[in-house]
Amino acid sequence: MVSGKEVLVAAAVFAVALISHSEGIMGGREAVAHSRPYMASIQVPEGNRLKHICGGFVVADQWVMTAAHCLPNEPDGRKVVLGMHSLSQPEATKQTFDILRIYNNPTFNPLNYDNDIALILLDRPFVPSEAVKAVPFLRAGGTNPTTDDEVDTAGWGASNNLGSRPDALKELFIDVYSPGLCGNSNHFGSKFTQNMMCAHRVCPKPCPSRIRKEDTCDGDSGGPLLFNGVVVGITSNGGRKCGQLRKPGIYTIVSHYTDWIDATMAQQPAAAAAEPSS
Template structure:
């Protein structure tokens, strides 16, 4: 039954237009992190936490269905109040493309343990109170096939509003950076991440470019052979010393390892896709 749901979801998501931004990402000149082309990653969201009477950016996330956001388990703390901002680019100003949604339900992976990050399962699903309006600034990313493994060196892109460098400032504008995939056999070497990286994770980068605080929960965007962008990873952790430590690539929860888990929690995403098509 679940495999049928997976097949239907993939088929209907294709019709819906996942992973096909109206504004094409600029992937030609990426050496280090740079400002992203506005709204070229329309599934990127800002997860914001309420402090006092105001909300502040705390993590990234990915819109994977009309009412569902994928983010990291470590971004969620019991008792905190969150909201999701879609269609965001420059946080220093109102651009008119922003859509704000409250969160109706939070599902953190049952095996996520904040005290044992290296055990994996750093994943959470957020159900929005209502669907955003899909347009040039807001869209959904594609989900990869279950168990898909990317080859070493596959060019992928991290996006987010995280610190520009260790203890550095947070940017106003959405950033992106090229992070080539580091295969598990390399990333798990003793002089890399060793036993801290599991097969349910995906490593990318490992040189002078990395994710940093505030990028957590955001997507690892990888272009598929069909020309669509897939969220192959959810930003999980970097070195505790500095964000861009050599041989310590950014580690992501590998989305393809959790497809069954994701679909079990939101079969109505598939139902929604069918209803609108």
């Protein structure tokens, strides 16, 4: 005979299973190799190797855009790798760069990640190829996507809340979430600002997958959010766990920073190299 305690334990296990399935991550799909030639991997030294920590994307011949929360003010040995599909495999398409200078937006707020945008000046221009190209980004006056519009992103971020990382670049097609709901008190509340947009995708019921939520996660930060092939956002942050239904991914709206981007990129690389980093 089953005891009352055993029934309670079984019920608890079942409840946890339901929560993990509804709040879990559906990790998109592997991208076709080098089909997103603007993608950048920001990496830190770890022993004799380099470890991916954040994404980014190429916007000009010597410039990569990313999220400010990914970077300190100094390079600290970080590298930027372009033309990469696999984190571990040798690829002739890879180009590795030192960071000449980091420009974090001066109004970045680490408490709520407002103004989460940064520019990286590479130590030299990249060599254009089918695997390395710049991507256009939306400027002031352009049209941003609205609620339920499909957008897409990519990265080498975690595929679950246990920190499992893919080796190859993955891509994700998601939907813009209502900004009114994203700023609601049971979502992000006052943390959500006019410089942010939310996006995720929830599989409609009945769902063919046991995991119902598609979302970006740890390690995807700094990557691009695209609408019709143009970057409109930068992967910024979300809930403490990825894939929560009321915590869609948050993306910095790039078109709000046109003046700052232009002023920063107008600086001559040679002059920037001669100046001390701030």
